[in-house]
Amino acid sequence: MGESSAGGAIEVRGLQKSFKELHVLRGVDLAVARGSIVALLGSNGAGKTTLVRILATLLKADGGTAYVNGFEVAADGADVRRSISLTGQFAAVDEVLTGRENLVMVARLRHLDRPGAVADELLRRFSLVEAGGRRAVTYSGGMRRRLDIAMSLIGEPPVIFLDEPTTGLDPEARLEVWQAVKELAAGGTTVLLTTQHLEEAEHLADRIAILHDGRIIVDGTLDELKRLLPPARVEYVEKQPTLEDVFLKLVGGKS
Incomplete structure (x- = not known):
């Protein structure tokens, strides 16, 4: 159980993954500082979800190394799983149960003391107190x-993966989720967010990494x-490039 040398929440070096003849990850390098939000941008099929699943x-990588919370993913899987939570594009909420019952159920499954108190705190944190007694x-x-993200935080994992968390949501709902993600980072949780929404990356991320053709081609602040x-000069006034301009330039236009 080795600590990663840089002490970051996530350290990825030379990660490779292929599915038969399809080379999805061709040597990915990525570092995520503790308590930060990093957005992983990429077109459909760029390998964002594959990276998160590794x-x-x-999923097992074909090559390279990856550390999460100081634990090597390949060798210390149980420690990694205790350190993380994964929320995907589709909520894992049980619709038959109330919001509070969903949270209590997960807290009991994780053998936490006072599951009701845990549920009530998360309902408060995610502005779901009034809806807590309603069926999901x-x-x-x-x-x-928001309830799905709250469920994923039970047990206080230091690292959370959000795989396209606002897919299919309307603009108002997207803003609700953005606020929840901001609060996660404010509380010290490290967030790796995959998204195709450039505005989402601009709004949330401390750093943005663009995954293209199996590699991280750029990684930095906005x-x-x-x-x-x-x-660009428009009528003699400088127009600063948008993240969309940068993304399309780097990946070679819409694909």
Whole structure:
């Protein structure tokens, strides 16, 4: 059970993964500092979910090394799983149960003391107190996703993977989830967020990594990425490049 040398929440070096003849990851390098939000951007099929599934011990890499919370993913899978939570595109909420019952159930499965108190604190943290006694089937999309994220936090994992958490949500619900993610990082949780929504990355991330053709082709703050392109001049006024401009330039246009 070795600690990663840099002490970050996530350290990935030279990670490779192929599915038969399809080379999905061709040597991925990525570092995520503790308590930060890093957005992993990429087109459909770029390998974002594959990378997350490897880090969550759901897939084995073909090569390279990966550490999560100081534990090597390949050798210390049980320790990694105790350190993380994974929330996907589709909520794992039981619609028959109330919001509070969903939380209590997970707290009991994780053998926590006072599961009711754990549930009540998470309902408060995610602004679901008034809805806590209602069955989840009555929840809006944003409420369901917030409940799903709350469920994933039971046991206080230091690292959480959010795999396209706002897919299929309307703009209002997306804003609700964004606020929940911000609160996670404010509380010290490390977040690796995969998304195709460039606005989501701009709004949430401390750093943005772009995955293209099996590699991280750029990794930096929003300002650092914008400096990769010169400002455009529109009627003699500089127009700063957007993240969309940077992304499309780097990946070679819409694919």
